[in-house]
Amino acid sequence: MNPYIKQLVTLVEIDKKIDSYEPKIAQISKALDTKLAEQNALEQKIKQYEEELADTEVKREKNEQHLAELNEKLKTFGKKSAAIKSEKELKALQLEEEIAKEQVAFANEEIERLDKITEQKKEQIEETKEKIQKMQEELEELKETTSKEVEKIEKERLEVFEEKQKLLSLMSQNIIVFYEKIRRWAKNTTVVPVRKQACYGCYMRINDHTYSSVIKGEEITTCPHCGRILYLESQFEEKDEENESRESASL
Ligand SMILES: [Zn+2]
Known part of the structure; x- marks a missing residue:
């Protein structure tokens, strides 16, 4: 049989192999990519908690300020009541005082509620940080195994590239060009x-004519x-069987 055909079949097999490395590497890196994405999501969560914490802080300050104002106001009621002349004015003042006291109670409740939220957010931040810390160890391990596996594949890929270069150096330029032209659309089914x-x-x-030409293989x-x-x-x-029997004989 024509040796060029054998070369072409080998070439398409090599190209198939070369194309298979990218998806293999992607597959290997998948677990690491997933873990990195998980870690990133946790870091985003911390940011969100911190923002909520700052927001709660601002609300608390506002309530504290309001509370201070209310206390100031309550202090003035004593003076005002001394200056009161009518029943109507007294009732109005009492009502005002009552409302101020209710507002104080409400502001205190609100501060208490906000403090609980602050505590909760701080706990959530701590928990999330712990999770990230634990994940870090796993990540380090995963990074190491992934890089080792990828390295192995890269080495294999390099060997196959060299194999291809060697084969191409033996092939006729016209046949290579012919092959590449078909490969552009037929990819790994060129031969x-x-x-x-x-x-x-x-x-x-x-x-029948084409078939007999293929059978002749000239x-x-x-x-x-x-x-x-x-x-x-x-x-x-036939050739493969010969090779196999030779290989097993040498073993
Ligand atoms: Zn066809």
Whole structure:
């Protein structure tokens, strides 16, 4: 069989391998990416709690200020009552005092309520910080294992790249250009087997003339329907078996 066909089949296998590394790396990094996203979400939560805490602080201050004003006001009622002349004025003053006292009570309640919120927010911040701390250890471990695995794949990828360079250096430039042209659209199905007289790229039956040319394997044949490069697997299987028996013999 034409050695160029064998080279093309090997080349498409190498290209397939090279394309498989990116998704593999993405898969490996997924667990780490998820953990990093979780940590980021917790950090965002802390920010949110801190904002709520500051907001509560402002509200508390306002209530404190209001309370101080009310207390000042209550102090003046004694003086005012001494100056009162009529029943009507007395009633109005008493009503005013009552309202002020209610407002004091309400401001105190509000301060108490806000203090509870402050405490709660502080606890939430602490809890979240602890969670992040615990996660940090896991993250460090995960970072290490991920980088090791990625490194391993990168090494493998480099080896396959070198393998490809070696193969390309042995191939004819015209054939490489021909292959690359088809690969632009056919990607990893640039070179496909023929099974049951059908192209396994487009799955259409090929005519007898093309089929016999593929069987002969003397020249590079393309599918008349889709243009992919065709080959017959049985021609490789014999070789593969030879290789396997040789390998097992050397073991
Ligand atoms: Zn085809």
